[in-house]
Amino acid sequence: MSLPLPRRTDVGLALLVILLIGVGLVMVFSASAVVAHVRFGDDYLFVRKQFIGLLIGLSLLAVTANLEFTFWRKHAATLLITSIVLLIATLVFSAGEINGAHRWINLGPLNFQTSELAKFAVSAYVAAWITTHWEKRKTIREALLPLLGVVGLVGVLMLAQPDLGTYTIIVMPVIAIMFVAGVSLRQVVVGFLALVLAGALVLIPAKDGENYRLNRIKTFVSGGNEQTKGRDYHVQQVELAIGSGGWFGRGIGKSGQKRLFLPEPHTDSVFAVAVEETGFVGGLFIIALLVAFIERCYRVALRVEDRFGMLLAVGIATWFGYQAFLNLAAMLGLAPLTGVPIPFLSYGGTALMINLAAFGVLLNISRYQRQDK
Amino acid sequence: MSTRTSYSARKHAAQQATISGSEARGGVIRLRTVTVFWALCAVGITARLGTQSIRNHEATLKEAQRQQQVVTEVQPRRGEIFIQDRATNATTVIAATVAKYRLSATPLDVKDKTGYAAQLATTFQLDAAQLSKQFERQSRYMPPIITGLSLEEVQAFVAQVNAYEKQKADEAGKRFRAITLSGDDRQGSLRFLGSTGLFIQREYGRSYPEGGMLAPLLGFINRDGKAQYGLESYYDEPLAGYSGKRLLEKDVAGNLLASLGELPAKDGQSYELTIDRSIQFEVEKQLREAVAAAGSPAGEVVVLDPSTGAVLAMASTPSFDPGKYQEVPQDQQERYLNRTTALAYEPGSVVKTLTMAAAINEGLVTKDTRNTFGETVQVDTHTIHTWSRKAFGDQSMADVLANSDNVAMVWVAEKLGSEKLDEYLRKFNIGSKTGIELPGEAGGTLKDGKKWRDIERATIAFGQGMTATPIQLAAAYGPLVNGGTYHEPYIVNAVIDENGKRTVKDNGPGEQVLKPDTSAQIMDMMVHVVDKSHNRASVAGYKIGGKSGTAQIAEDGGYRDDTYNHTFVGFGPRENPRFIVFTRIEKPDIAITGPFSERTAVPLFQKVMQFLLTYEQVPRTN
Numbered sequence: 004m005s006l007p008l009p010r011r012t013d014v015g016l017a018l019l020v021i022l023l024i025g026v027g028l029v030m031v032f033s034a035s036a037v038v039a040h041v042r043f044g045d046d047y048l049f050v051r052k053q054f055i056g057l058l059i060g061l062s063l064l065a066v067t068a069n070l071e072f073t074f075w076r077k078h079a080a081t082l083l084i085t086s087i088v089l090l091i092a093t094l095v096f097s098a099g100e101i102n103g104a105h106r107w108i109n110l111g112p113l114n115f116q117t118s119e120l121a122k123f124a125v126s127a128y129v130a131a132w133i134t135t136h137w138e139k140r141k142t143i144r145e146a147l148l149p150l151l152g153v154v155g156l157v158g159v160l161m162l163a164q165p166d167l168g169t170y171t172i173i174v175m176p177v178i179a180i181m182f183v184a185g186v187s188l189r190q191v192v193v194g195f196l197a198l199v200l201a202g203a204l205v206l207i208p209a210k211d212g213e214n215y216r217l218n219r220i221k222t223f224v225s226g227g228n229e230q231t232k233g234r235d236y237h238v239q240q241v242e243l244a245i246g247s248g249g250w251f252g253r254g255i256g257k258s259g260q261k262r263l264f265l266p267e268p269h270t271d272s273v274f275a276v277a278v279e280e281t282g283f284v285g286g287l288f289i290i291a292l293l294v295a296f297i298e299r300c301y302r303v304a305l306r307v308e309d310r311f312g313m314l315l316a317v318g319i320a321t322w323f324g325y326q327a328f329l330n331l332a333a334m335l336g337l338a339p340l341t342g343v344p345i346p347f348l349s350y351g352g353t354a355l356m357i358n359l360a361a362f363g364v365l366l367n368i369s370r371y372q373r374q375d376k
Numbered sequence: 377m378s379t380r381t382s383y384s385a386r387k388h389a390a391q392q393a394t395i396s397g398s399e400a401r402g403g404v405i406r407l408r409t410v411t412v413f414w415a416l417c418a419v420g421i422t423a424r425l426g427t428q429s430i431r432n433h434e435a436t437l438k439e440a441q442r443q444q445q446v447v448t449e450v451q452p453r454r455g456e457i458f459i460q461d462r463a464t465n466a467t468t469v470i471a472a473t474v475a476k477y478r479l480s481a482t483p484l485d486v487k488d489k490t491g492y493a494a495q496l497a498t499t500f501q502l503d504a505a506q507l508s509k510q511f512e513r514q515s516r517y518m519p520p521i522i523t524g525l526s527l528e529e530v531q532a533f534v535a536q537v538n539a540y541e542k543q544k545a546d547e548a549g550k551r552f553r554a555i556t557l558s559g560d561d562r563q564g565s566l567r568f569l570g571s572t573g574l575f576i577q578r579e580y581g582r583s584y585p586e587g588g589m590l591a592p593l594l595g596f597i598n599r600d601g602k603a604q605y606g607l608e609s610y611y612d613e614p615l616a617g618y619s620g621k622r623l624l625e626k627d628v629a630g631n632l633l634a635s636l637g638e639l640p641a642k643d644g645q646s647y648e649l650t651i652d653r654s655i656q657f658e659v660e661k662q663l664r665e666a667v668a669a670a671g672s673p674a675g676e677v678v679v680l681d682p683s684t685g686a687v688l689a690m691a692s693t694p695s696f697d698p699g700k701y702q703e704v705p706q707d708q709q710e711r712y713l714n715r716t717t718a719l720a721y722e723p724g725s726v727v728k729t730l731t732m733a734a735a736i737n738e739g740l741v742t743k744d745t746r747n748t749f750g751e752t753v754q755v756d757t758h759t760i761h762t763w764s765r766k767a768f769g770d771q772s773m774a775d776v777l778a779n780s781d782n783v784a785m786v787w788v789a790e791k792l793g794s795e796k797l798d799e800y801l802r803k804f805n806i807g808s809k810t811g812i813e814l815p816g817e818a819g820g821t822l823k824d825g826k827k828w829r830d831i832e833r834a835t836i837a838f839g840q841g842m843t844a845t846p847i848q849l850a851a852a853y854g855p856l857v858n859g860g861t862y863h864e865p866y867i868v869n870a871v872i873d874e875n876g877k878r879t880v881k882d883n884g885p886g887e888q889v890l891k892p893d894t895s896a897q898i899m900d901m902m903v904h905v906v907d908k909s910h911n912r913a914s915v916a917g918y919k920i921g922g923k924s925g926t927a928q929i930a931e932d933g934g935y936r937d938d939t940y941n942h943t944f945v946g947f948g949p950r951e952n953p954r955f956i957v958f959t960r961i962e963k964p965d966i967a968i969t970g971p972f973s974e975r976t977a978v979p980l981f982q983k984v985m986q987f988l989l990t991y992e993q994v995p996r997t998n
Contacts, residue, residue: 183406243443246436248429253437259444259625283429287422294418301411305404313403321410328417335424 012068013303013369019296020347020362024355026289027273027348028053033255034276035269035350037262049269049350056352060359067363072371075364076311079124079131083153086124089117090160116353118169121157123361126176126318128153133184134311140184147190150177151197158198168341172326174198179321180314183304237272240264241334244275245286252282269350271342274334289348290331297324303365306372319365322346323358445636446626452617453874454580455644457594457607459651460869462992467648471594471608471698472583477530477576478523485573486511488544492572495540496521499533523579530557530576534569582608588697590656592714593649593690593814593867596698604701605712607647607867610815617644617874643874650686650869655679658987659689663959666980667693670942671965676716677984678850678865680956682947685854685863685883687812688955688988690847692716716958717812720820720843724927725780726945727806727839729898731789732777733856734800737894740791743774743901749784755834760786763926774901777923778908782838789837790830797833798825803862803889804852806844812865820844839925850958853945856898857921857953860890903950912978913946915986917996922946922957922981924973929963939963942973944981948989951997955988957981 028050035049075082129150139145154177161170181191244260247253258279261268268276278286300320304313323346330345332338344351346358457471479496486492493508500522510518525533538554545552555570568575582597595606603612620641659677667675679689692715696704704711713719735741751767753760760782762768768779776784789797801807807822820843823832835841844852851865863886870880890898902921906913914920925943928935942961947953961969961976969975988994 179410183403183410185402185406242428243436243440245425245428246432247440249433249437250430259440262444262625264440264443278425278429283426286425286429290418290422290425294415297414298411301407301414305407317407317410324414328414328421331421331425332417335421335428337420337424 010370010372012366013299013372016296016299016303016369017366019292019299020359023292023296023347024057026292027345028057029255030273030277030348031269031350033258033280034261034273038268052352053350053355056355057359059352060356063356063360064363064366067360068366070364070367072312072315072364072367073309075127075315076131076134079128082124083128083157086117086121087157087160090121090157093117094160094163116351118161118173119353119357121161122169122173122176122322123319123357123364125154125157125173126180126322127315129177129180130311130314130318133180133186133314137310140181140186141190143190146186147181147194150181151194154198168329168343171329171341172322172343175325176318176321180318183317184314237266237340238336240266241272241275241340242336244272244279245334248278248280248282248286250282251284252278252280255280267342270344271330271340271349272334273349274331274345278334293324293327293331293345293348297327300324300365303369303372307368308373309368309371312368312371316365316368319361322361444625446624447621450620450622450638450641451578451580452619452641453643454582454597454617455611455615455646455872455874457615458646458648458872459590459653459656460649461653463654468586468653470584470586470590470649470653472585474581474583475527475578476523476581477525477527477578478520479525479530479533479574479576480520481511481518481574483511483513483518483573485571487571487573491540491544492537492574495533495537499536520577524581525576537569537572537574582698584697584699586653587699588695589653589660590651590690591695591698592692592712592716593651594698595712595815596696596701598701605815606698606714607649607814610813611647614871615644615647617642645874646872647868648870648872648878649867650681650688651690651867652688654991655689655988656691658991659984660691660693662980662983662987663691663693666959666961666976666983670961670969670976671967672961672963672976674715674962675980676846676958676960676962677980678716678846678956678958679984679988680850680854680865680958682854682858682863682953682956685851685865685886686869687847687865687867689984690714690716690867692846713816714814716846717810717814717817718845720818720845720848721941721962722840722842722927722930723844723849723943724839724925724941726849726923726925726943727801727842727844728777728780728785728837729856729902729923729945730801730804730806730852731785731792731797731837732773732901733890733894733898734797735788735792736773736897737800737890738792738796741773741788743772743897743904745773746770747784747787749776749781749787751783753783753786753834755786756829756831758831758834760834774904775908777901778905780838780909780924785838786834789833792837794825794828794833797837798822798828800889801836801842803887804855805862805864806842806848806852810845810847810851810865812847813868817847818845820848839927846958846960849943849945850956853947853956853958854886855888855890856895856902857947857956858895859892860888860895861886862889899947899950899953902946906946910944910974910978912974913944913982913985915948915982915989917998918948918985918989918994919950919998920946920948920985921950924978926972938966940966940971942969942977944973944977946981946985948985949994949997954992954994955985957984957988959984 031053032050036046039048040046132150133140133146136146154174157173158170161173178191178194181194240260244258244265247260258276260279261276265272265275274286274289277289297320300316300323304316304320307313307316326343327345329338329341329343333340344354347355454473456469456473458467459470461468489511490508493504493511496502496507497504502521507521534555534557541555542552555572558568593606595604595608597608598604603609608615618641621639623637625636659679663675663677674693676692677689678687680687694711696711748770749768751762751765762781762783768781768784771779801822807820809817809819822842832841847865855862864883866883868881870878872878899921902923903919906920906922910922910924913922922944927941928937929939929941940963942964945956945958947956959977959980961980964976
């Protein structure tokens with residue numbers, strides 16, 4: 004092994020995540036209490052589940068943060084195959100339809116969202132592939148096509164669930180990894196277009212009028228005229244929530260929109276609830292927190308003295324960054340709603356577990372940073 | 377491919393993988409590009425957040441609140457009406473406020489539409505198919521499924537729904553969670569049956585636990601919730617209180633959550649009457665029997681406490697049951713009238729006592745003043761006869777009353793003069809409303825004394841050419857038997873406010889209108905009347921006084937020979953008068969009763985007085 008000796012973990016990065024999770028728990032509680040009460044008669048249900056996810060996630064983090072990250076290069080293929088098997092299993096043994104999609108399999112007390120694991124696996128695999136085939140990374144046949152193939156395979160399984168949002172979350176880190184690795188920009192763009200095209204296939208409605216994804220995108224593209232506004236209730240409710248916020252919001256716990264006017268106040272729409280309750284100032288704080296966090300994640304990539312470590316860090320950072328910004332953009336009417344949660348902030352047990360595990364990998368990579376001059 | 381890759385990965389794992397200088401520079405530039413890209417995104421997002429959250433904030437918040445909040449009306453609880461129950465030294469409710477519930481549903485929120493339609497149909501004997509059709513409508517509203525349920529009935533239904541849900545859960549192998557009634561009455565009047573989509577709405581209703589007792593005094597609440605007739609109508613506003621408004625948070629399903637603000641409702645106040653339950657019961661019973669026995673269509677009884685003007689019983693027939701007011705046929709609406717206060721009539725000879733009291737009080741006569749009177753007297757162009765068409769000759773004023781001598785009364789009235797007679801009658805409150813707490817009171821008619829012709833003075837002196845209501849006559853006898861004080865008659869003893877605070881009404885000391893000696897003389901004279909002429913009014917062991925009146929009923933400008941009003945107003949016992957009892961039998965069948973009150977109003981008076989003295993355990997004096 005030619006890695007330098009491990010140094011100190013990036014403590015600042017860890018603190019940022021702790022802050023994000025703290026803010027997240029508060030917001031999840033505030034946003035979910037009514038839903039939990041009305042649907043399950045238990046105000047703390049979602050907070051408790053989130054807390055279980057947090058405990059499991061921290062255990063996973065304890066492992067991944069202390070496991071030399073090269074492990075993931077060695078076992079990238081195994082991990083990817085495992086994810087693919089799980090994705091197929093999800094289609095076959097679905098834990099039931101939630102919001103029109105099969106995304107979960109039942110693992111005892113928790114439903115496990117298999118696509119969360121796939122996010123990490125694909126990044127790790129692509130980073131490993133490019134590191135291994137470093138000299139040939141700019142060729143189409145030896146680099147672009149195989150990678151498109153792998154991503155395409157996972158993509159098809161994801162689209163079959165169907166989960167368009169997560170699909171783009173898998174694609175974006177791959178593009179970032181390829182870009183940072185120095186694959187030609189033209190190839191990256193072509194690859195990107197090809198994958199977007201694949202994604203577009205899912206938008207062709209199976210039956211007329213039953214495709215809410217297409218509707219959401221139509222709502223978004225048309226800029227919300229009266230006709231389409233009626234079509235997408237969710238978009239309208241998010242707008243009302245954010246507009247209710249003003250400068251300082253209506254006060255913590257005082258969101259009116261979370262009373263199920265927002266269909267998913269604690270997952271997709273937690274940011275909208277946060278802005279309604281804490282206003283522009285609170286929203287800005289969350290954005291600043293996320294920006295600081297993402298910048299710090301990329302800084303790990305910037306400083307690591309290992310090629311695979313750098314690419315994997317780029318993948319993880321892009322994953323977190325893209326997912327966060329996709330959610331915020333959707334909340335603010337800048338992107339279609341895809342049901343993507345904000346990492347560490349939104350409700351989602353599996354997501355929090357896998358996010359923490361992946362973050363552990365990132366922390367481990369951070370131990371191999373060059374020292375600041 | 378995957379296998380090959382992992383093989384390759386392993387093979388290259390040991391290879392040089394650290395980053396060279398030039399490669400690092402390229403990587404740094406590209407990484408910086410990526411971070412700059414995200415930074416730009418963050419700027420864009422922030423700018424957008426600013427416009428979305430701050431611009432149009434007011435309007436958006438208002439629009440959001442329109443869907444998040446709802447104003448509900450908080451219905452006040454109507455006050456109740458109580459009567460005395462001297463037997464137990466307590467009060468008892470006669471017009472009670474009961475909470476009833478209407479069961480309804482928000483069709484969009486009913487999940488198990490056919491299941492619930494079936495449950496409702498079996499419990500309340502409804503049409504399941506029609507219900508489930510209503511549930512299928514894409515609507516938030518449907519007409520109430522059933523109204524007038526008690527809370528117990530609602531809870532029984534909840535229990536049944538739970539049994540049904542449990543069975544469903546067991547069959548599906550799911551965990552059963554019991555449905556409960558949400559919240560309480562504080563959130564307006566709505567309560568939800570868990571998340572079933574069904575809800576109940578409270579509505580206050582009236583119940584009259586004593587049935588038709590006191591109905592003409594009480595009035596009733598009609599099906600639109602409006603107070604009609606009686607005390608219900610007279611004190612409708614204070615009884616009703618006023619409704620409040622409550623601003624409530626609601627969720628998307630319309631469930632009402634926390635209260636954001638409230639304009640509180642004020643519950644109505646309750647009234648405690650002077651009426652005694654046992655006396656009223658007996659009076660109504662005796663009146664019914666007397667009216668039936670006389671073949672009469674109507675009659676009234678009023679029992680007053682002469683020392684205060686408190687009405688102890690007030691009955692009139694025909695009557696109705698306020699809980700079933702709608703059973704009264706359309707052409708018999710006059711049944712709703714309180715005949716003791718709303719209808720004035722020519723009372724006849726009972727007014728003679730009042731005229732005589734005025735003359736005694738003016739010092740013009742005493743009970744022992746004697747004179748000789750003929751069979752007739754000429755006034756203006758009219759000839760006035762004695763009722764018996766024979767002269768009573770030499771007699772005292774006491775005998776004048778006992779004989780009910782019209783000719784003698786003309787003489788007394790002449791001594792008194794129109795203005796004095798008018799003045800006294802008005803002191804006794806003849807000619808104007810008594811102010812009793814009932815709607816539609818009639819004041820009777822009494823022309824201004826200054827404008828009386830002699831014949832008018834003459835007839836008014838014995839109760840014709842003027843009208844009065846039973847309550848006026850009963851109250852007018854007050855000063856005659858209580859030492860000379862006129863008290864306004866009243867039926868409300870105390871008011872109980874919405875917080876349960878009871879305030880006894882102060883009706884003032886009354887107005888001294890006669891000298892005590894006048895009262896003493898006129899009482900002796902009335903006792904003499906009973907002793908000499910109305911033995912049927914006497915009660916063994918007591919000195920009872922009174923005066924009858926038999927008046928032909930004026931119709932079409934003349935008097936008819938066959939229709940009379942039989943009245944008796946009396947008091948007892950002489951030593952310490954406790955009761956004034958007014959009785960009247962309208963249009964008795966004279967083929968059965970004869971033309972005089974001796975067999976109608978008088979025995980009715982006697983029975984009532986007998987009961988009162990016994991019931992109140994008044995010591996015997998004779």
